[in-house]
Amino acid sequence: MQTDQQARTQRVVLVTGPSGAGRSTAINALEDFGFEAIDNIPLSLIPRLLEGGALSRPVALGVDIRNREFSVLRLLDLYRALGQDQRISVQLLYLDCLPDVLARRYSETRRRHPMSPDESYTAGIAREMSLLNEARNAADILIDTSELSPHDLRARMESLFTDDAGQRLAVSVQSFSYKRGLPQGLDWAFDCRFLDNPHWEPALRSLTGLDPAVQDHVGRDARFAPFVDKLTSLALFVLPACKEEGKAHLAFGLGCTGGQHRSVTVAETLARSLAEHGWQVSCRHRELERRGLAVPAPTREDLGGRQA
Numbered sequence: 001m002q003t004d005q006q007a008r009t010q011r012v013v014l015v016t017g018p019s020g021a022g023r024s025t026a027i028n029a030l031e032d033f034g035f036e037a038i039d040n041i042p043l044s045l046i047p048r049l050l051e052g053g054a055l056s057r058p059v060a061l062g063v064d065i066r067n068r069e070f071s072v073l074r075l076l077d078l079y080r081a082l083g084q085d086q087r088i089s090v091q092l093l094y095l096d097c098l099p100d101v102l103a104r105r106y107s108e109t110r111r112r113h114p115m116s117p118d119e120s121y122t123a124g125i126a127r128e129m130s131l132l133n134e135a136r137n138a139a140d141i142l143i144d145t146s147e148l149s150p151h152d153l154r155a156r157m158e159s160l161f162t163d164d165a166g167q168r169l170a171v172s173v174q175s176f177s178y179k180r181g182l183p184q185g186l187d188w189a190f191d192c193r194f195l196d197n198p199h200w201e202p203a204l205r206s207l208t209g210l211d212p213a214v215q216d217h218v219g220r221d222a223r224f225a226p227f228v229d230k231l232t233s234l235a236l237f238v239l240p241a242c243k244e245e246g247k248a249h250l251a252f253g254l255g256c257t258g259g260q261h262r263s264v265t266v267a268e269t270l271a272r273s274l275a276e277h278g279w280q281v282s283c284r285h286r287e288l289e290r291r292g293l294a295v296p297a298p299t300r301e302d303l304g305g306r307q308a
Contacts (some may be wrong), residue, residue, distance in 0.1 A: 009247065010088050011058035013161075014079060014280045016135055017095030018128045020102045021146040022153050023062055026095055030060035040066055043074050047081075050088060063095040065128060065308060072135050079138065083185055089171065091185070091249050095131075099125050137290065139281055140172055140251060159182060160230050160282055169243045171235075171274060175209070175267040175285045177259030179189040183286055186253040190231060192262040196221040208293055209264025209285075218265040228266060232273045239279060243295035259287030 013030060014072055015022050024039065030035035036055060039062035063075055082090040102125045136142065141160060146301060161171050164196075176183050178193070198204040198217045207214045218224055235252065242250050254272065256263035264285050271283035 007111045009245075010055060011249075012050065012082060012088055012090045013058070013060045013093055014074065014075070014090065015060055015062045015093045015095070015104065016064055016132070018097060018102060018125065018126075018132060019064065019066075020105045021095040021097035022143075022148070023064060023095050025150045025153050026061045026093065026143075026157055027060055029154045030161060033158065033162050034058065035060040035161075038155045040067055042067055042079055044069060045165075046078060047218050052083070065131065072131060075135055076138055078174075082186060087108070089247060089249055092135070092138060093141045093143070094136050096136060096142055096144045096146075098144075099129060101146045109248065112260045130195065140249065141170070142284055142289070159280055162304050169239065169280070170249045171239065171246060171281045172249070172268045173271040173274070173281060174251065174265035175236050175259055175287070176253055176255050177263075177287045178257060180259070180287070182255070183253055186251045188234075188251070189253040189255060190266075192227075192254050192266050195224060195227070195262045195266075196256070197262060199258065204261070205260075206241045208288055209261050209266075209268060210293075212290070213266050214261050215268070215285065218262055224266075226275070229271050231266070231270050235270070235274055236277060239274075259285070 011030040013035065015027055015030070019168045027037050027039050034057055037060040038049075041049075041061050041063065043063060050057075065071065077092060079092050082088050099122075103122050105202045106125070137166055143153070143156055144159075145212055148156065164211060174186070178191075181187055195218055198207070198214050203219065204211075204217055209218070231252075239250065242305055252267075254270070267283055267285065271281045275281045
């Protein structure tokens with residue numbers, strides 16, 4: 001018979017990203033929000049830390065290249081294994097930053113880069129970002145810190161990982177291309193390929209679902225509004241129940257053929273609608289990020305949400 005401690009879901013946030021992107025600031029913020037924070041923990045120790053059943057607090061674990069046994073493959077294998085354990089709710093948080101901003105930060109602090117102790121820090125930055133690219137693509141939550149101060153980053157973390165009642169339920173909405181498969185960690189995936197495809201309009205082909213012209217085109221499909229309404233109704237039905245259960249994270253995926261037009265439009269619309277109902281929402285677009293076409297993930301306030 002399970003004890004109450006064994007029956008509870010353990011929330012785990014794996015925090016990674018390139019050196020200088022703000023990972024320590026993010027981990028410190030999570031600790032202030034009530035997480036048990038452990039930085040630079042060896043990957044091999046994480047399963048042992050969690051094998052005894054749910055801890056009394058959610059856990060934030062910082063993992064990066066300084067760890068002597070670190071590899072992206074091992075990190076992603078661990079992330080997937082934890083995601084298959086029904087006793088654990090795991091998120092991969094990636095702190096991102098533009099290379100030139102990282103270079104400026106290293107120049108200002110005069111620190112050596114851990115991947116190029118005897119070379120220019122720019123060489124180390126390039127190596128590390130190339131090494132971490134797969135982790136970036138797999139992340140549940142991606143925060144670009146290029147234009148964020150430590151205070152701004154903390155505010156972004158607060159919008160994603162806490163609410164006014166002290167209960168935490170992070171909602172993520174992500175667009176993707178079916179050509180590249182489903183993103184890791186989705187709870188719900190919905191196919192948008194039945195909607196009218198802007199790809200066949202020459203003037204819209206190079207644009208994305210972030211552009212008003214594409215949104216207008218997709219929105220004119222008579223099936224668009226009922227589809228989004230039903231998605232929103234479903235989400236608003238399940239989210240309170242998930243919160244009562246103590247679930248830490250719910251991820252919605254919207255897919256289309258290329259992940260550029262229809263799924264992006266639907267994801268943006270759904271995220272804004274949920275934010276307007278008071279949920280803390282992050283929205284990202286996997287294929288646009290890979291091509292450098294996405295804007296930094298918005299906060300609930302950016303999406304038009306009100307305080308819960």
